[in-house]
Amino acid sequence: MTQPAGVDGDRELTVDQLAAVVGVTVRNVRAYAARGLLPPPRLVGRTGFYGREHVARLRLVREMLAEGYSLNMIERTLTAAPEAAGSATLALHRALLAPWLPPEPEETTAAELAARAGVPEDDRLVDGLVALGLVERLDDGRLRVMDPALLTAGLQVVELGVPPAALIEAQLTVAEHVREIAQTYVRMFVETGWQTLREGGATPEQLERAQTTVARLQPAAAQALLAVFRREMAAAVEVAVDEELRKLGEG
Structure with a gap:
């Protein structure tokens, strides 16, 4: 089997070819697989063969490491991602999930x-x-x-x-x-922005718009929640203080 010219080709790769295509060592590939960052290969005897989904995941791992993410954070980002996801799907998954991780x-x-x-x-x-x-x-x-x-x-x-x-x-x-509040915001996004994305066929421009929306949604939602909390906290404190002062007066 020869190494394919295209990273996202349909040919299957051995672990050595996979490492060469993505630009990492075989040792790192095995280490990432041991942590569950890569789905299992297709086994033929004792030889494992890797496909496009493995290339996509490995490229994402390499990119996130280069940006300073730890392996623990990468593992948490990829845990819920579909095993057979391609490069575009993984990139979107990362963009949608990463801003919300603790x-x-x-x-x-x-x-x-x-x-x-x-x-x-x-x-x-x-x-x-x-x-x-x-x-x-x-x-x-x-x-x-x-x-x-x-x-x-x-x-x-x-x-x-x-x-x-x-x-x-x-x-x-x-x-x-x-x-419940988080589910309310997520439903709002799915029923509006995500619906538009599905209807438009998920073009690169729409995917980028969805990523931007999610990145802006986090601070906007947090600010809105904090504003409501402050208002309700002030009202609750006022009622509680008045009640306790009344009890002191009666005592």
């Missing part, structure tokens, strides 16, 4: 976590964070913090004197409401 996960221990919160070490605290999806338990007993920024915000609330258990319970309720 920061890089961090690893810690239950003791370190308790020390940061200023509370005694307690398995129930970790269990609550696991229930939130904020923390994962690792096989070696350590913890992986899935969203360090959210954890930092929570610890700041704990420093104000709010018990961790109360914060976790409140956050479970908040997460449920935010999930």
Whole structure:
């Protein structure tokens, strides 16, 4: 089998040919495959053969690495992508998903976590964070913090004197409401911008427009949500303060 001239040709490639076409080492190809970044090849005996979808994924991995993405972030970006997706589909998938991914996960221990919160070490605290999806338990007993920024915000609330258990319970309720808000924005986009994309046949210009829309949707949606939250928080605080002051007056 000779190496095809076109990267996206229909010919199947051996692992050596795949590495040569994309411009990476065979060792890297095998390492990426071991992490699940590439779908399994078609096996003929002990030889694996790779197609266009493997070339597309490998090129995307190389590009994201060159832009400074970690392998963990790339893995999270590609997890939900169709295995047989071509270059254009993967590029769109990345553009639509990447802006919404949380920061890089961090690893810690239950003791370190308790020390940061200023509370005694307690398995129930970790269990609550696991229930939130904020923390994962690792096989070696350590913890992986899935969203360090959210954890930092929570610890700041704990420093104000709010018990961790109360914060976790409140956050479970908040997460449920935010999930509904996110679904509302996604439905809005699918029923408007995405519908236009489907009807237009997904031309390169429309794909680029969709990517731009999603990139602008994140800050716009966050700003709108924050504005509503501030308004509702002010109203709720006013009612609560008036009620508590009334109780003090009656006492």
